[in-house]
Amino acid sequence: MARWDSLEQEQCSVARTVAVIGDRWSVLILRDCFLRVRRFEEFQSRLGAPRHILADRLKKLVHFGVLRRAPYQDKPARYEYILTQKGLDLYPVMMAIVHWGDVHMVDERGRPLLHEHKNCGKVFDPVLVCSECGQPIRAKEVHVHAGPGAAEGAAEELAARASASPARSR
Amino acid sequence: MARWDSLEQEQCSVARTVAVIGDRWSVLILRDCFLRVRRFEEFQSRLGAPRHILADRLKKLVHFGVLRRAPYQDKPARYEYILTQKGLDLYPVMMAIVHWGDVHMVDERGRPLLHEHKNCGKVFDPVLVCSECGQPIRAKEVHVHAGPGAAEGAAEELAARASASPARSR
DNA sequence: GCATATAGTTCGAAAATCGAACTGTCAATA
C-alpha cells in the first residue's frame, strides 16, 4: 500500500476516507464490527480472508483510530477489536452502502437483512437529508464551493465546471 | 479481480456493493463523476491513475450499470462516461464518505469543499435519518433481522449475537 | 508531412495478495 499512503495527504475528504476504508477487506471487517464481531478468529472464519491480510487490516484500522484493540483476558493475553467513536461514525457510510446494495444488487429472493429502528419500532430505509432544512438531498440540488482547506485554484475550477455543460444533454 | 467476482454472489448487500465500488480507483472515479468529470483524459489527468487501470475501472462501472458510455462526437469516435440513475443513487454513499472525512480526517485548514443545498440556500451536512420516523439513526438504535434473502441460519446467528455481550463492557 | 488531441492497449518490473504451514501461549485432557 505504498502508493496509497499519499491519499491521506490529498486535499479531498473522499481521498482521505478512502485511505482508511478504501479496500475491500476493510469494508467487510467494518460490516462485521457493526454486527458485533470482535475477535480475530471470528473475523477470519466469517470473512475467509488470509490471516496475515486480516492482521494487517486490523492493525491499520487501529492505527487510524477506527478500532481499538482491547484485552479481554490475560494468560494468554488476548485482544478484541472494538469500534471507537470514530468507527461508529462510519455507520452512515455503511448504511448507505447497504441500502444501495439492497436497491440495486439484490437477487429475486430479496434483502438479506432488514433494519428495525428501535425508537419507532419500524423496519426502515436510511435516507440522507439536509442538516439545515431536513429535506432529502439529491445530487443535482447541491452546489459545491471551495472550502477553507481547498487546494489552490479549486474555487476557479469548480466555478468553471459548474457553468460548463448544463447538467445533462440527453 | 478474479477472487472478488464471488463477492457479487454473496448474501450480503455490503459485499455486493463492494464488488462494484470496493476498490480505491472506482471510488475516486465516482467522486469525479459527481463533480461532472466525464472524459477519459480528464479522469486520467485528475487522478493520475495508470491508463489501463482507469480503462478497466470505467469498463467495470459501465458493466455494472453505474456509468454509461455515451458518444459525444464521430470521426474520430469519442465517448464520455455519464452517471446512470443507478450511479446517481450512489450519492448518499459519496456524501457519507465526504462527511466522515470532513469530520475525522481534515487538517488544520478545514474542509476542502462545502456543500450548499440549493433548495434552502444553506451550507449543510448530510444526516442519515429513518425513513419511517425521520429521526437521525445511530448504530445502537438499530436492530438487525434476517430478511427474505438471508443465508441459511442467518436468523439464528443474528439472534444469538444480539443477546451476547450487552453492547459494551468497558 | 508533422504536431496535437483523445482514447485507449501493450509490456516488463514492482507490489500486494493468496493459501498453507508454522509459532507461541496457555488450559484442559489423557
Add this chain to the structure above:
DNA sequence: TATTGACAGTTCGATTTTCGAACTATATGC
C-alpha cells in the same frame, strides 16, 4: 507428563494486480 485444542497471530513461496512508460489508432490543424 505428554497431547490436544483454542486463539492470535507470523512466515514463506507462488500467484495476481498494479505500476509506469511506451506504443497504437483516428482525425484535425498547421
